[in-house]
Amino acid sequence: NAGxxxxxxxxxxxxxxxxxxxxxxxxxxxxxxxxxxxxGMGLRLIHYSVGAGITDQGEVPNGYNxxxxxxxxxxxxxxxxxxxxxxxxxxxxxxxxRDTEAFFGQGTRLTVV
Amino acid sequence: xxxxxEDPQALSIQEGENATMNCSYKTSINNLQWYRQxxxxxxxxxxxxxxxxxxxxxxRLRVTLDxxxxxxxxxxxxxxxxxxxxxxxxxxxxxYKLSFGAGxxxxxxx
Numbered sequence: 001n002a003g004x005x006x007x008x009x010x011x012x013x014x015x016x017x018x019x020x021x022x023x024x025x026x027x028x029x030x031x032x033x034x035x036x037x038x039x040g041m042g043l044r045l046i047h048y049s050v051g052a053g054i055t056d057q058g059e060v061p062n063g064y065n066x067x068x069x070x071x072x073x074x075x076x077x078x079x080x081x082x083x084x085x086x087x088x089x090x091x092x093x094x095x096x097x098r099d100t101e102a103f104f105g106q107g108t109r110l111t112v113v
Numbered sequence: 114x115x116x117x118x119e120d121p122q123a124l125s126i127q128e129g130e131n132a133t134m135n136c137s138y139k140t141s142i143n144n145l146q147w148y149r150q151x152x153x154x155x156x157x158x159x160x161x162x163x164x165x166x167x168x169x170x171x172x173r174l175r176v177t178l179d180x181x182x183x184x185x186x187x188x189x190x191x192x193x194x195x196x197x198x199x200x201x202x203x204x205x206x207x208x209y210k211l212s213f214g215a216g217x218x219x220x221x222x223x
Contacts, residue, residue, distance in 0.1 A: 004155075033211070035213070040215055041215055042201060042213045042214050042215040042216055043156075043201070043213040044213075045210055045211070045212070048210065058210060059210075059212075090155055090156070092156075092211075098143060098205065099143065099144055099161070099163065099205070100161075101146065101158035101161060102146075102148075102156075102158060102203075102211060103158070104148075104155035104156040104157070105155055106154060106155045107153075107154070107155055
């Protein structure tokens with residue numbers, strides 16, 4: 001099992017550009033989520049999904065879109081990149097949303113210039 | 114807003130010593146989890162303690178939970194250089210969202 005795979009690992013964008021961060025898991029987990037990690041602020045939840053076809057907003061959803069067409073994939077789209085979106089992005093998955101551990105990808109380090 | 118807050122923000126100890134870090138949270142929880150993050154890597158799950166549990170052990174890790182004080186502690190005994198990492202508490206507050214604190218950075222000196 002590969003676990004949770006995120007691509008790319010590093011990305012530099014210009015302000016206003018759009019891009020998609022990919023996340024895939026091979027553990028048949030129902031619950032998937034995206035976090036961003038900024039220095040001194042821990043991880044903040046962007047969007048999450050409790051199953052295919054179901055997504056919802058987290059703490060900091062503005063500027064990001066998600067979709068969940070399959071159980072395995074949960075891409076995060078930046079619509080129009082801004083310098084404030086410079087961060088490290090983590091995708092996580094878990095068997096359910098309750099009482100289970102989360103498995104994290106290795107992260108995508110995004111810089112918006 | 115973040116649910117959990119870790120204390121201290123940073124901790125430096127000698128190899129072989131114990132490391133203790135604390136987590137306080139604000140609302141009722143279903144469970145509390147601790148994660149480790151090595152530099153530049155993703156988070157790795159360490160231990161989960163449910164709201165009806167008071168203490169849990171896993172190897173050299175001991176976690177306590179006091180729901181009346183809304184706090185938890187993580188103890189790492191006999192620390193090793195490989196324990197150098199950031200440690201995060203995360204709370205599951207029954208709303209499908211796992212909420213993380215800002216973390217404690219632990220440095221174990223040889």
